[in-house]
Amino acid sequence: xxxxxxxxxxxxxxxxxxxxxxxxxxxxxxxxxxxxxxxxxxxxxxxxxxxxxxxxxxxxxxxxxxxxxxxxxxxxxxxxxxxxxxxxxxxxxxxxxxxxxxxxxxxxxxxxxxxxxxxxxxxxxxxxxxxxxxxxxxxxxxxxxxxxxxxxxxxxxxxxxxxxxxxxxxxxxxxxxxxxxxxxxxxxxxxxxxxxxxxxxxxxxxxxxxxxxxxxxxxxxxxxxxxxxxxxxxxxxxxxxxxxxxxxxxxxxxxx
Amino acid sequence: xxxxxxxxxxxxxxxxxxxxxxxxxxxxxxxxxxxxxxxxxxxxxxxxxxxxxxxxxxxxxxxxxxxxxxxxxxxxxxxxxxxxxxxxxxxxxxxxxxxxxxxxxxxxxxxxxxxxxxxxxxxxxxxxxxxxxxxxxxxxxxxxxxxxxxxxxxxxxxxxxxxxxxxxxxxxxxxxxxxxxxxxxxxxxxxxxxxxxxxxxxxxxxxxxxxxxxxxxxxxxxxxxxxxxxxxxxxxxxxxxxxxxxxxxxxxxxxx
Numbered sequence: 001x002x003x004x005x006x007x008x009x010x011x012x013x014x015x016x017x018x019x020x021x022x023x024x025x026x027x028x029x030x031x032x033x034x035x036x037x038x039x040x041x042x043x044x045x046x047x048x049x050x051x052x053x054x055x056x057x058x059x060x061x062x063x064x065x066x067x068x069x070x071x072x073x074x075x076x077x078x079x080x081x082x083x084x085x086x087x088x089x090x091x092x093x094x095x096x097x098x099x100x101x102x103x104x105x106x107x108x109x110x111x112x113x114x115x116x117x118x119x120x121x122x123x124x125x126x127x128x129x130x131x132x133x134x135x136x137x138x139x140x141x142x143x144x145x146x147x148x149x150x151x152x153x154x155x156x157x158x159x160x161x162x163x164x165x166x167x168x169x170x171x172x173x174x175x176x177x178x179x180x181x182x183x184x185x186x187x188x189x190x191x192x193x194x195x196x197x198x199x200x201x202x203x204x205x206x207x208x209x210x211x212x213x214x215x216x217x218x219x220x221x222x223x224x225x226x227x228x229x230x231x232x233x234x235x236x237x238x239x240x241x242x243x244x245x246x247x248x249x250x251x252x253x254x255x256x
Numbered sequence: 257x258x259x260x261x262x263x264x265x266x267x268x269x270x271x272x273x274x275x276x277x278x279x280x281x282x283x284x285x286x287x288x289x290x291x292x293x294x295x296x297x298x299x300x301x302x303x304x305x306x307x308x309x310x311x312x313x314x315x316x317x318x319x320x321x322x323x324x325x326x327x328x329x330x331x332x333x334x335x336x337x338x339x340x341x342x343x344x345x346x347x348x349x350x351x352x353x354x355x356x357x358x359x360x361x362x363x364x365x366x367x368x369x370x371x372x373x374x375x376x377x378x379x380x381x382x383x384x385x386x387x388x389x390x391x392x393x394x395x396x397x398x399x400x401x402x403x404x405x406x407x408x409x410x411x412x413x414x415x416x417x418x419x420x421x422x423x424x425x426x427x428x429x430x431x432x433x434x435x436x437x438x439x440x441x442x443x444x445x446x447x448x449x450x451x452x453x454x455x456x457x458x459x460x461x462x463x464x465x466x467x468x469x470x471x472x473x474x475x476x477x478x479x480x481x482x483x484x485x486x487x488x489x490x491x492x493x494x495x496x497x498x499x500x501x502x503x504x505x506x507x508x509x510x511x512x
Contacts, residue, residue, distance in 0.1 A: 015303075018462070018464055019464060019466060019479075020286070020287075020290065020303075021290055021300045021301065021302075021303070022290060022294050022300070022481070023287055023288075023290030023291035023292075023293070023294050023300075024464075024466075024479065025466070026284075026286075026287040027283075027286060027287065028282075030276070030282075030283060030286075030305065031276075031279055031282040031283065032279075034276065034277055034278060034279030035279035036279075037279070038278050038279050044277045044278070044279075045277065045306075045307060045312075046277075046304065046305065046306055046307075046312070047271075047276075047277070047303075047304065047305035048302065048303065048304050048305075049286065049302065049303035049304075050301075050302055051301060051302075052464075056301075056302070078444055078448075078465070078467065079444050079445040079448040080444055080447070080448040080451060080452065080465040081448065081451060081452035081455055081463075082455075082463070082464055082465060116443070116445070117445075117446075119445065119446075119448075119449060120449055121444075121445050121446075121447075121448025121449040121452070122445035122448070124448070156467070187372070188334055188335050188336055188377075189335040189372070189373075189375060189377050189378035189381075190373070190375075190377075191336070191377075192334075192335040192336040192337065192375075192377025192378070192380070193375060193376055193377040195336055195337060196336065196337035196377070199337055199338075206274070207337075207338070208274055208275060208308075208338055209334070209336040209338060210275060210280075210281070211334065211412065223275075223280065225278070
């Protein structure tokens, strides 16, 4: 493994909800968490989507939390019987799940403002695993929580994003990963061979190739990522030379 | 476990690609595969997203293929060095990865039409694990393949969807799962308690609760799913009665 892997900050994401697996709801949280991690220099290594089943959640959580620096979860912290994420997290950490007085106050304060009745279903949202810290929910008051390296957030995207903002200052970022994109006007198959040779010369610069499919044109975006700016720039220069050679062979103008 | 679990057809989905985990590409294949499975009565139980790393792909594939009736994968079957899905699948099944003559013919036939040069990078796309059957790609010719219960598809959404259509007739569907939605004009917290009681009375009808968040209104969609139409209708009737009682208490009109 390279040096940057040894020092990197990693994350796993667990998306919880039958509605994603049935197709009824189309997930947008994976992309938002991915962007968030990239911005902070955290390397999102794996995502899992599981159903609203306690054992499935516990198993996935235990697999992820021992493997990565941070785990984020989305979904399953509302007031209904199928919201079992807090129960599953408490089970995974083997701790009780009492009503948290601060969470209850947050909720009751909001409910007083909105004239909402306090009932048993709603108070489910104040059940927080013992030893966890709350994650403030500026949108609808019901808090998320952090226990160990696990950060439990709502599934509703606007609330999930607000919780991410709330917890960002508490996370240590990794080395910022820089990226450069070289836009080639030839197909992936044309640049595939020489790109593999360049990747072998620059093991510390990750090179990705993304075809752009459209009517009447062929284009391939070559994306280079590295935490080392000098190496990234050198690799990008070599990739640009390679692309310009391919352009010349195809009778196309060089890159700008 | 219930009878329907014993007879159900299940699936796992493995999404392969650094670009999803970095946030650069926003996945839309999870939702498409979820819809596809629901339409066929296949129960999608789990999704994993992993990086373009052979060991990560092999581990996830082996975890999923022994657990579910079918596994679908998307991504990593193009011509560049970071397209390593075929290599990883061959490794997971411990079989060689030769050039497949029929795949090569499919590709060369398309390349002749488009005047595309045959080269080593492009021929990577004809490497198919020994013993696999091809999945036709009507969009760009490069085929996917099926080996054992694993179905390997492209990551480009339009190609992935075309491959799903191609393999649909080869899959056995489960019992078709029916669903009914009851739209409540009250919040989740109001219906949470009585809904949990109804769920306990109808273990064979899965009840989900989905808040609709908007400015100036409160709404909760209660979605019921079951393979048993009579039980589904009876449960829906009970849920409608419960919602109407909640509407009446809130001074709202009954459901239509």
